[in-house]
Amino acid sequence: MRILVTGGAGFIGSHIAEGLLEAGHEVAVLDNLSTGHRKNVPAAAKFYECDLRNDDLTRSTLRDFRPEAVSHQAAQASVAISVRDPRLDAAVNVLGGLNLLEACTEQGSQVRRFVFASTGGAIYGEVPAELRADEATVARPSSPYAIHKLAFEGLLACYRDTRNLPSTILRYANVYGPRQDPHGEAGVVAIFFAAALAGKKLRVNGRSQAGDAGCVRDYVYVADVVRANILALDGRVEQPIMNIGTGEATTTEELARGICQRLGVEQTFEYGVPRLGDLERSVLDASIAFRYIGTPVPLAEGLDRTKVFYTERRD
Ligand SMILES: NC(=O)c1ccc[n+]([C@@H]2O[C@H](COP(=O)([O-])OP(=O)(O)OC[C@H]3O[C@@H](n4cnc5c(N)ncnc54)[C@H](O)[C@@H]3O)[C@@H](O)[C@H]2O)c1
Structure with missing residues (x-):
């Protein structure tokens, strides 16, 4: 498939591009390189430097x-x-995504799956203690980012019904793994690996106050996200919406300890106040995805694999 x-x-x-190439597909990448890097694009993939906000360029x-x-x-x-x-x-x-949907459904388009x-x-939104959010959980987005992602999910349902564009929505938990950018504001695993290797203190922002163990998250290894994408692109996922996570709850402090232990560095943390807009707890029920992708990579194994990238293959 192209x-x-x-x-x-x-x-x-x-x-995902790498995984698709390995599976024998013909792959092209569209990216404006705003946070991405040209060197991340696999050599066998065609590359289009394009900003989705540019309607004409997206169509062409x-x-x-x-x-x-x-x-x-x-x-x-x-x-x-956001x-x-x-x-x-x-x-x-939202608008960039809409340009893409229009280009996918214009006359002559061969796109059969999105x-x-x-x-x-x-x-x-907040997932109460001991619970996991499954796909039937009512969405309660509280940031513009989450509100816009939900809006685009709605647009996909509309294009499914009115333009005959079949789609699968994958709702990722906190994804981590090799090549995640440690310089952004998201991606705590990458940020912690980079800080620990540079001999800096790891900052644990509070969940409800400075000094606690930090927010609770569901960390999913990138290979599981890739597998889910490939199956969905193949049309093998029946559900229109599927969570991609592990169901395991981990505090920021537990994560920081795991990374320092792996690197064999001293555990020196600084404790910050809660960050504005951060959810206290987010853990997913991804049991539907397990039926497709099997048991997800455990955090310990995913961190081991990620460590190899940050310590041996830094590029
Ligand atoms: N990383 C996570 O934990 C996580 C969790 C949930 C959902 N997601 C979603 O997964 C997707 C990938 O996230 P990521 O972590 O790899 O982030 P990323 O920033 O590494 O990748 C996003 C890519 O989109 C490109 N881009 C941004 N604006 C663009 C535009 N206007 N036109 C064309 N290209 C543009 C960037 O250059 C970058 O290469 C995103 O949709 C993100 O919202 C990520």
């Missing part, structure tokens, strides 16, 4: 590559930036 991966110069998209990219399926990973992907600049978030995540990177980590 598959277009938007955001394929970024962390998750580049892994799709006309040129003529994809049969699209994995839409490109996004303004930071909750914090709070500071909600217009930017809407411009990329897979969307949504957010399980932000869309459900």
